[in-house]
Amino acid sequence: MPGPFPYESFTSDRLPAWRCPACLNASLVLVPGSFTTRDTADSLRHRGEDWYTEEDDREVFCCMLECSRADCRESVSVAGTGRGMIDFDEQMRKTGWYTLYRAITFVPPLPLFRLPDACPEDVKNQLETIAALIPVSLNAAVNALRVTLELLLDELSVARLTDGERPKIIPLATRIRDSEATLGEHFAAFDALKDLGNHGSHTNGRIRRSHVEGACLILDELIQQLFALRPDHAKMVATLKATYGKK
Ligand SMILES: [Zn+2]
Structure with a gap:
């Protein structure tokens, strides 16, 4: 295999070092401005209700990657889901929250x-x-x-x-x-x-x-x-x- 299993979850400011399907280098980078997210209908419907917390947040996303190597320039489209995660400090006090994303489709597929x-x-x-x-x-x-x-x-x-x-x-x-x-x-x-x-x-x-x-x-x-x-x-x-x- 060219590298470890490339399907880990990630945050939007820190994408995994995905390998390029064409040249196999870990050279895929996010096309600026292409990362787009939307709330699911379920999140839109229930946000604001008493029981709803950030952990109930669900999103869908898509983005475009390109190979940064000048002699390659492969493009990869990505789509997947996101869910809210709560941040805690050492005393388990809530300090904030973030969205954790999981890619479900890569076109073309990542090289395995x-x-x-x-x-x-x-x-x-x-x-x-x-x-x-x-x-x-x-x-x-x-x-x-x-x-x-x-x-x-x-x-x-x-x-x-x-x-x-x-x-x-x-x-x-x-x-x-x-x-x-x-x-x-x-x-x-x-x-x-x-x-x-x-x-x-x-x-x-x-x-x-x-x-x-x-x-x-x-x-x-x-x-x-x-x-x-x-x-x-x-x-x-x-x-x-x-x-x-x-x-
Ligand atoms: Zn490449």
């Missing part, structure tokens, strides 16, 4: 995975989908992660359909189990990521953010091992052997 040139386009697109979905829904994101495993198995020439006149779709668990020899050292990673993906696909049970972050680290490493070009030293090894080895 290293994408080697040899990584197939459909896998790259699926990885971008995971990155886009994480701030929206962790369950939807791990469902997309499950689809990525199917695509990676396709790349490894693991059959997706049964033989015969009426081919049937082979379940992901079976594809993984039957290709343990092909997957080799990657088998355990595929198997564990499949379990997480199934949880997102088949239940609405809660998924821990830290588990999704860990799964993305594993997936990123898998992508590197499967598609990153490695230096080939075979020719120099042969030359050294021929030149200096015992004849």
